[in-house]
Amino acid sequence: MNNHMNVQVQESVVQFPQLNRPAPDFDALTTDGQKTLADYKGKWLVLFSHPADFTPVCTTEFMAFANKAGEFRAKGAELLGLSIDSVHSHIAWMRNIKENFGVEITFPIIADLSMQVAKSYGMVQPGASDTSAVRATFIIDPEGVLRAMVYYPMSNGRSVDEFLRLLDALQTSDANSCATPENWRVGEPVIVPPPKTAAAADARKAEGYEYTDWYFSKKTL
Structure with missing residues (x-):
């Protein structure tokens, strides 16, 4: 019984649309x-x-x-x-x-x-x-x-305006390899991807971004 239920759950997950x-x-x-x-x-x-x-x-x-x-x-x-x-x-x-x-x-x-x-x-x-x-x-x-x-x-x-905003954000992220902060609008600074190594984290402050901490920096496009 439990095995049958598990199969049903797995099938429903597979059928559900997935991001990316x-x-x-x-x-x-x-x-x-x-x-x-x-x-x-x-x-x-x-x-x-x-x-x-x-x-x-x-x-x-x-x-x-x-x-x-x-x-x-x-x-x-x-x-x-x-x-x-x-x-x-x-x-x-x-x-x-x-x-x-x-x-x-x-x-x-x-x-x-x-x-x-x-x-x-x-x-x-x-x-x-x-x-x-x-x-x-x-x-x-x-x-x-x-x-x-x-x-x-x-x-x-x-909110239809939110989908316009989200579309802008997706297109901007695709074009510039960046992320966007909460409620981001075109023209505002974007988020620079965090460093992936300790050495890169040490170097982040001197890279010319709007620096807050090694994991949190922004830039203007």
């Missing part, structure tokens, strides 16, 4: 036709799920993503939504948002009635719901590698 690994592949119907993960190769992708169409919190999030879509595209990123609803429901909701709020949803939404994509990304959380996706957000890089994932409860909306 290839993002789960998909081939899904959307409001813009069929889309695959390969369609986004060469671009950053922000894939995000919501519990259901025609719900108030989700509506505020979709309007926020739509209003910031140009900023994401300016950073080389595309948006892709998902919920366990039909494509007709998505289209009707998009039209309703435009009619009621004057906001046009310009990015596609995956219709995932089979829950295949949602389950492969761990969007369905049994502690929250067995039939709806939680508010999960995944940032996938131009090579199809999953770089960040953030989960929110169904009751609370996300």
Whole structure:
């Protein structure tokens, strides 16, 4: 009995998406036709799920993503939504948002009635719901590698600005081999990777960085 339970746990861990690994592949119907993960190769992708169409919190999030879509595209990123609803429901909701709020949803939404994509990304959380996706957000890089994932409860909306900030941070770290501190914004100093040897730690103070201690130094790009 215990051995069987252990196997089930191990399998679920393997199926769950993992950072710095290839993002789960998909081939899904959307409001813009069929889309695959390969369609986004060469671009950053922000894939995000919501519990259901025609719900108030989700509506505020979709309007926020739509209003910031140009900023994401300016950073080389595309948006892709998902919920366990039909494509007709998505289209009707998009039209309703435009009619009621004057906001046009310009990015596609995956219709995932089979829950295949949602389950492969761990969007369905049994502690929250067995039939709806939680508010999960995944940032996938131009090579199809999953770089960040953030989960929110169904009751609370996300901060879209945070995903713009995180995208900036990821791109900056990639381009400059650095880390970024809490709430880092473009133009602020970045963190220099700590030394990996005792000799390098001794030399760090004289290397011209904004030095606090051997393990904590910053620089301006």
